[in-house]
Amino acid sequence: MAVENAVLTVADVQKSFGGLRALSEIDLQIERGKTHAIIGPNGAGKSTLLNVCVGRIPPDEGAVVFKGQVITGKKPHEINQMGIARVFQTPEIFADLTVLQNVMVPAYAKRDGAVKFTLFHGMDKDTDIRLEAEQILMDLGLADKRHDDADSMSRGDKRRLELAMCLVQHPDLLLLDEPTAGMSRLDTNRTIDLLKSIKERGMTKVIIEHDMHVVFSLADKVSVLAQGRIIAEGTPDEVRANPKVQEAYLGGAH
Amino acid sequence: MDTTPSKNAPLSETERVGPAAKEKSVFYRTSGRIATQLPPRGPEMAPLWPPKADIFMTIVFSAVVLTMPLWLQPFGAAYPDLMQRFAIFGIFAIGFNILFGLTGYLSFGHAAFLGVGSYAAVWSFKLFSLNIIPAIIMAVVIAGALAVAIGFVSLRRSGIYFSILTLAFAQMCYNLAYSVLTPITNGETGLRVLSDDPRIIDAIFGTNEVPVPRAELFGISMQGMPGFWTSAVFLIAAFVVALLITRSPFGMMLRGIKSNQVRMSYVGFNTRPYTLMAFVISGMYAGLAGGLLAVVDPLAGAERMQWTASGEVVLMTILGGAGTLLGPFLGAVLIKYFENIFSALGDTTLRSMLEFIPEGLRDTAIAIISPFVGDGWHLTLGVLFMLVVIFMPGGLIEGFRRIGRLFTGGGRKKENG
Ligand SMILES: Nc1ncnc2c1ncn2[C@@H]1O[C@H](COP(=O)(O)OP(=O)(O)OP(=O)(O)O)[C@@H](O)[C@H]1O
Ligand SMILES: [Mg+2]
Numbered sequence: 262m263a264v265e266n267a268v269l270t271v272a273d274v275q276k277s278f279g280g281l282r283a284l285s286e287i288d289l290q291i292e293r294g295k296t297h298a299i300i301g302p303n304g305a306g307k308s309t310l311l312n313v314c315v316g317r318i319p320p321d322e323g324a325v326v327f328k329g330q331v332i333t334g335k336k337p338h339e340i341n342q343m344g345i346a347r348v349f350q351t352p353e354i355f356a357d358l359t360v361l362q363n364v365m366v367p368a369y370a371k372r373d374g375a376v377k378f379t380l381f382h383g384m385d386k387d388t389d390i391r392l393e394a395e396q397i398l399m400d401l402g403l404a405d406k407r408h409d410d411a412d413s414m415s416r417g418d419k420r421r422l423e424l425a426m427c428l429v430q431h432p433d434l435l436l437l438d439e440p441t442a443g444m445s446r447l448d449t450n451r452t453i454d455l456l457k458s459i460k461e462r463g464m465t466k467v468i469i470e471h472d473m474h475v476v477f478s479l480a481d482k483v484s485v486l487a488q489g490r491i492i493a494e495g496t497p498d499e500v501r502a503n504p505k506v507q508e509a510y511l512g513g514a515h
Numbered sequence: 516m517d518t519t520p521s522k523n524a525p526l527s528e529t530e531r532v533g534p535a536a537k538e539k540s541v542f543y544r545t546s547g548r549i550a551t552q553l554p555p556r557g558p559e560m561a562p563l564w565p566p567k568a569d570i571f572m573t574i575v576f577s578a579v580v581l582t583m584p585l586w587l588q589p590f591g592a593a594y595p596d597l598m599q600r601f602a603i604f605g606i607f608a609i610g611f612n613i614l615f616g617l618t619g620y621l622s623f624g625h626a627a628f629l630g631v632g633s634y635a636a637v638w639s640f641k642l643f644s645l646n647i648i649p650a651i652i653m654a655v656v657i658a659g660a661l662a663v664a665i666g667f668v669s670l671r672r673s674g675i676y677f678s679i680l681t682l683a684f685a686q687m688c689y690n691l692a693y694s695v696l697t698p699i700t701n702g703e704t705g706l707r708v709l710s711d712d713p714r715i716i717d718a719i720f721g722t723n724e725v726p727v728p729r730a731e732l733f734g735i736s737m738q739g740m741p742g743f744w745t746s747a748v749f750l751i752a753a754f755v756v757a758l759l760i761t762r763s764p765f766g767m768m769l770r771g772i773k774s775n776q777v778r779m780s781y782v783g784f785n786t787r788p789y790t791l792m793a794f795v796i797s798g799m800y801a802g803l804a805g806g807l808l809a810v811v812d813p814l815a816g817a818e819r820m821q822w823t824a825s826g827e828v829v830l831m832t833i834l835g836g837a838g839t840l841l842g843p844f845l846g847a848v849l850i851k852y853f854e855n856i857f858s859a860l861g862d863t864t865l866r867s868m869l870e871f872i873p874e875g876l877r878d879t880a881i882a883i884i885s886p887f888v889g890d891g892w893h894l895t896l897g898v899l900f901m902l903v904v905i906f907m908p909g910g911l912i913e914g915f916r917r918i919g920r921l922f923t924g925g926g927r928k929k930e931n932g
Contacts, residue, residue: 315781341783353781355774358767361563366771369764370783378792379764384563387764391563397541426782428541461541 274323301486346427608843610800619773624685630820632805658802666794836910857892
């Protein structure tokens, strides 16, 4: 099932934690510009798969190829610098910094690379960084909170902030681990609109989601993971109709 | 000291950059909800910190430091020997705070850099010149070089393991100074400047023949008040550099590391060089402080490197307020002041101070108080430290802020004083 222009290719990845096989023989191709959903029951290995992609966990076997380069073995910051940004399952933000600073930090990483010592240079001179951060915050409806401590925000706002931190980098590939978990219906719908409205040409999205409403509104393609294996793959409608999937995951709920 | 922008930013600039930013938006502007807001205008583009507040803080800080001989008078602390220590340990603590306060890496070995700075300065007095400029440069450079080596190894770990590694390195330096390195450190006697030292630079100018060798700056001896003024000027410079670093993108990255180091790497930062840079900068501050200790008294001993000295700077920083700009200096002054007052209190002084208590109770009072003074003053320090950590976890500066907020009734705003 070769995909013409895959941005990300996961080739035969295996990962065990002690005796537990978290991932076995994972082959996955993510097509450029598409939204690819990964669904599966709790503990299926979805987050582990993302961890392998961003360099958090080294796979036991297999490789991940991004834009034609093998990224397995690279450090997380190198992988990010190549153009992969990630929203974590539990929001990973800079709790002690202000909301605006939270977005400016990744903007600096994008502009200046992995290391740049600008010790005696006032941040106020970087109007480009500042504007970009302000713009993203405005787009995500967080502009009013820009000078608040990030820690003081609600869980839903923290998720949106994390999304802002990723989007400010204009990544080629955006990995989202349950971006709407714990959100109200209204916030979930806003997030769906938001993700749909990303115009960035070529920005590819991989989204892990339990909420089928989100999956079917966003995904071009769905892969179903169960017990560390991909048991089905196809368009949302194909997957929905697949009896294997209904048995393993949907449990007839749909 | 307040990140909320003032409302007086030049509008012209925003109007110039505003429309361009709109083009850069990653979102389709067609979808209703998202396109409702305007791009940033005046107030939003105001500086992150009101620059005037920083200038004001610097002026106040300088004024406070330079008028120490006046306002310390009522406290009986306005003599050069003590004021020098305020300034020098203030530098030590301000530098320590760049590492601990910004990145959260707690070093228990910074006294090593202090001691090495002192030795380097004394060697410069012996070999090159009694002028303090080469001595200070040597102290900072050599302490910085040692910090590169120790930091490179220690920063491979974080948390308690980092602290233990730095402690181990510092104790190693301390023990080496007493053993293998005695040719350099002169062991327990300590390294001192002698009248028959070579001093090659002074020799060139024919100024190496002095009866009593003393550190000097172009003829001004560093004994007494000039020593204080020199230390004070370095303290103000050290403060300004720390302020600039705190406000720079680099400073923000360090705080990002403290807040969430994992996140830093997933937004594309290689964090190790940043922590190493912070470590080296704070090591250089410690080297500067050590060099100044040798400037005001051209003698270096290994006890300066002992773990108690490393612990003291941790106490200073936490007592005053880690991560704040003014806290470390405040902590240094308080600890050095109390050390001076309490450690000098003997039983006889105590007895005469407590004259007002009736005869019968006086002995009891003395029995209770005496363990806290004299040699036992560390007990006082311990109690003070415990009280601050329990009741004001943010240190004294945080405590003052809370009190200030009670009066102004201010909301939750992030401050950076
Ligand atoms: N670092 C780790 N060490 C040991 N076991 C792990 C580790 N990470 C994940 N696991 C295990 O691997 C399995 C897959 O975990 P993973 O987090 O990938 O599941 P998931 O599909 O994301 O589930 P959820 O929907 O609950 O988020 C689980 O059984 C989990 O306990
Ligand atoms: Mg998960």
